[in-house]
Amino acid sequence: MTETLVHATTLDQWKSVLDVWFAQGYEWHGTGKSYHERYFDDGWRFLLLNKDNDILKPTLRRQSIEYSEFMAQQKEDNKMETYYVTQEQLDLIKGLKNRKYPLNILFIELDRYKNIQIGLNTHEEKALLRYLGGDTSIEFEVKEQLYRLWRIDDGDRVYMKFTKYGTPDWTMDEDNAFTAPCEEIEKHKTVSWEIEKAD
Structure with missing residues (x-):
């Protein structure tokens, strides 16, 4: 993009x-x-x-x-709405879509619904119900896995971030850490930084 x-x-x-x-x-x-x-x-x-x-x-x-x-x-x-989910959620959604009565199965098998629902907001849940009901203007795709770097230390866990000037810095707040696809993160990895998946 x-x-x-x-x-x-x-x-x-x-x-x-x-x-x-x-x-x-x-x-x-x-x-x-x-x-x-x-x-x-x-x-x-x-x-x-x-x-x-x-x-x-x-x-x-x-x-x-x-x-x-x-x-x-x-x-x-806006002809097509795209929602991004995990691979596991997408597999469950596609499996439901291929069933004869997907909404019945979704709500009868509560474990399945809980596994899909994790991380979805109200708007995305409504889109899921519309999708399973046959709305063709909605699609689900796997969101790209992002990673971050944390410093190898004995103390508190700190993460790499970049300042507004583009220089590397650190933060203890994982939500403010620099996140990127694996290829980009690997460019910044050194012996002092370890890669982990970002939620």
Whole structure:
């Protein structure tokens, strides 16, 4: 995917862009799904969705699109809703979809429902029910496994992160750690850092 930089001039536009990206499964790098109105209040008027599928505050000027152009693209692209799940969840969902009465099986076999439900928000659960009910505008795909680096020490567990200037740093908060696909993480691994899966 290429980077997308959207120019928002009002807080409502800011929130609308984020709503679109949150519904598609994206989130702020390290801080989850929040509107971060303080960024807008501090003068930021651009939202960046980078190639690693993280929403970031842009630090350099890039080619941007206006809010109206972004929303027009969304109307064209919204023919198919894609939700990202684990491989195990996808196998269960596909197995249910091939059954004659998938909703009955889903709710009768409670263990199956619990295994699929883990990590899904209310919107994604509703999409699952629509998908099993025959809605062809919804698809489920496996989300790419992300990894992070933790420092090999005897003390507290610390994780690698990057500052806004792109220099390496550390944090004790795993949610603020630098996460990326395995190939990218391996570029930053040294004898002092160990790789682990990020949830």
